[in-house]
Amino acid sequence: MRELPLEKMLENVRRKSPLIHSITNYVTANDCANMLLACGASPIMAEDIGEAAEITSLCQGLVINLGTLNQNKIPSMLAAGRRANKLGHPVVFDPVGAGASKLRTQTALQMIKEIRFSVVRANYSEMKALMGGSEIGKTRGVDADVSDQITAENGEEAADFARRFARQTGAVAAITGAIDIVADADNVYSIRNGHPMMCSVTGTGCQLSALTAAFIAANPDMPLEAATAAVCAMGVCGEIGFGRLRAMDGNASYRNYIIDAMYHLTPEQLRKKARYQAD
C-alpha cells in the first residue's frame, strides 16, 4: 500500500490557510468555525441569496450542510454550489439528517443532482438515503441507525457501497462511523481512528465536513487522499482529546479538547497516529 502524504497535506492546510465558506446549521456553526481556525484555515459563514455566490468566489472551498435546514437557504446553497463548480473550487456536502424527513432527503438529492461535489461526508444511514436504499425515517434523527453502524462485519459491504456511491455521483464518499470509509470510484480507504465518545459531542460530523473542505482546498489535486487525511486528523484529535479527559470531564470538556488537539496537531503526530488502510 502506498503511504499517504499526510504530513504534507496538513502542512499545506497550515501554509495556505484556505478561506472556507460554510452554508450550515446554527447548532454547530461556532464549533465548525473554531475547528477551521484550529486546523489553520479561515471560516466565513454566509447564506443570504444576495451574497452566497459572491462569498463563494472569494473563498477556496465551500461546505453545504443541511442541519437545521430552512427552505429559504436552498437557493443560496444551489447558487454557491454552482459558482464553486464553475470556479473549480472544492465543495463538500454534509446531508445532515437525510432520510429523517422527505424535505431533507429530497433536498439532498437535489443537491447531488445539481452540484458536483468533491466529497459527500455523512453517516451510513444518510448515505443510504441518498442512494434510495433506505426508507424514510430510518435515519435516527441525525445519527445513523443501529443497523447502519460500520463494523468489521459489514465493512466490505460498506466499502462496495461507497465505491458505488462515488461512481454514481462523481464525489468521494466519506462514510463515518466506528470505522470510517473513504472511497472514490476505484479506491477505498478504511480508517480506524477516533473514539466512541465523539458521538456524545454534538457537531463532530459537521466539524469533520468543514475540515475536509479545508484539506481539499489546500490539496486540490488529491481529493480522495485529502478527505482520508481529514478523517484521520479528526479521529486522531478525538483520541488525543480523549486521552486528556480527567475524572470530571465530560462531553463539554471533550468538545473543547478535540478542537484544542487540532490546534496543536503536528504533521508528524498525524502521520504516526493515523490508522488507515487501502482496501
Added chain:
Amino acid sequence: MRELPLEKMLENVRRKSPLIHSITNYVTANDCANMLLACGASPIMAEDIGEAAEITSLCQGLVINLGTLNQNKIPSMLAAGRRANKLGHPVVFDPVGAGASKLRTQTALQMIKEIRFSVVRANYSEMKALMGGSEIGKTRGVDADVSDQITAENGEEAADFARRFARQTGAVAAITGAIDIVADADNVYSIRNGHPMMCSVTGTGCQLSALTAAFIAANPDMPLEAATAAVCAMGVCGEIGFGRLRAMDGNASYRNYIIDAMYHLTPEQLRKKARYQAD
C-alpha cells in the same frame, strides 16, 4: 412525603435514550444539544414547516422554545406541537422572554391555547405574563424581574400560582428561580438545588427545558415527577459544576462543567443530592 423514584427516572433516560426534537433559538442550541447528549438522550433540531411535524413523529419528545423568536417559525411550532399531541408525545414549552414584547407574549399565549403541553418551564415573570398577571415589559429581557424572584417569603404564593397555572393549562408548571416550583393541578414540589452563578451562564434555562423533555419522554406516565427530577438533576449538576471551579474559572468554564456533570451524573448521586419537598 413519598420519595420520588429519581434513580429509576434517570436510568430510564439513559436506557431509552429518547430522541428529542427542539424548535429553539440559535443562542443556546449547541448547549441544549450537548446537554441532551450528556443526559443520555439524542437531539435533533428542525424548524422548517416542510419537515417540522414529520421530524416530531420520529421523536419521543418535543421542545418549543421562543428564544430569538422568528414569526416564520410559529407555523412550524404549531404543526409540530399538534403532531406531538396527536401522537401522545410529551411537549415542553419554554416561553423565553414572554412579557418582554407583545410578540413573545401573544405567541406564548397562542401556543398555550393551541397545544397541550406536558410542562411549561419558565421563570416567574414569564409565567405571570402567560397568566395575564404582569404588564408587558416587566420581564427583564430573558430574566425574571427582581420582584419576581421566588424566595422563602413568596414561596407559598408561587406554589399557589403554579397550581392555578397547571389547572388552567393542563400542563405541569415548572417555575425556576432561587427556589424552583414544580406543580400540577393538585401537587407541588419545591426544589432547592442549583447555584446562583448559573444565572451567569446563558442558556441554563433552555438546557433545563430540553432535559425536562428527555425525562418526560423516558418516564411518560409521571410528568410531574419527571419534571421535578429534571429540575433536581439540573440543579445538582449546577452544584457539582460549581464545586469544580478553580480560581480562574468563570462562567465559560462553568458552562462546560455543568454539562460535564450531567454526563457523569449517576442515579445514586441524583438521589443523594436532590433537595425537593412536597408542599
Added chain:
Amino acid sequence: MRELPLEKMLENVRRKSPLIHSITNYVTANDCANMLLACGASPIMAEDIGEAAEITSLCQGLVINLGTLNQNKIPSMLAAGRRANKLGHPVVFDPVGAGASKLRTQTALQMIKEIRFSVVRANYSEMKALMGGSEIGKTRGVDADVSDQITAENGEEAADFARRFARQTGAVAAITGAIDIVADADNVYSIRNGHPMMCSVTGTGCQLSALTAAFIAANPDMPLEAATAAVCAMGVCGEIGFGRLRAMDGNASYRNYIIDAMYHLTPEQLRKKARYQAD
C-alpha cells in the same frame, strides 16, 4: 495625558448591569451572551420585525452585527436602530464582512446613513469598505486583509483615518487589530493589549462589540472613553486568558479562558494592565 477612569467605568458596568439588545449572527451569539454576562451586563437577542424596536426600548444599549447577514433582518436592524436613536440609547455597529460582498457593504452603508451610531467597531478592511476606500473583495472574509493590519508603521495613517471616519459619521471609530485605534472627531487613543492568538478564536470581535455596548450603556456620557475601556478590557482578558493556557490547551480552551477572565476582571486589574495612549 489624562488618565481614563477605567476602574470607575468597569464598576459602572457591574453596578448598573445594562440590558443589551443584540441583533447578531448565529455563529458567535452564544459567546457574546456569555461575554455580556461575564462583564456584568445582561443579554437579549431578538430580531423579528414584530418585536425588534420594542425589545430595544426595554434595553439600555443595542448592538447591530452583520455576521451571517440575512436580508430579512435588515428592517429589524433599522427599526431597532431608529428606536434606540429616538430614546438616546447607545448603538454599536459591527459591520462584519463589509467589503466581502456587495450586500454586506451596501447594508453597512445603509446602516451608517440611517442610524446614528455611538461606536462602529470593525477591522481596518471593514472600516475602509465603509469609507469607500477599498474595492469589494479586499476584506479577507471576516478578517482584515494582510495589507490592512495596523502596525507601528501605519499607526498614524490609521489614526487619521479613524478621526476622519468619526467626523464623517459622528460615531466613535474603534478599529481593532494588532494595535487598536479608538477615535472620535478630535481625539485618538491607541491600545496595545491583547494577544495574536485571539485571531484563532472565532467571535472575539463580536464579543468586543457587545462589550463596547455594555460599557457605553453604563457610561453614557463618555463614549470615546468607554469604547477605549472596552477595547482595553477585551485585550487584557485576552492576555490573562493566554497566560492561563497549559500545554495542550488550544483555541477552544482559550475561548473559554477569555470569557472567564472577564468574569473575574477587577477594576484594579483593568487599570494596571491597560496599555493605551492618547495620540
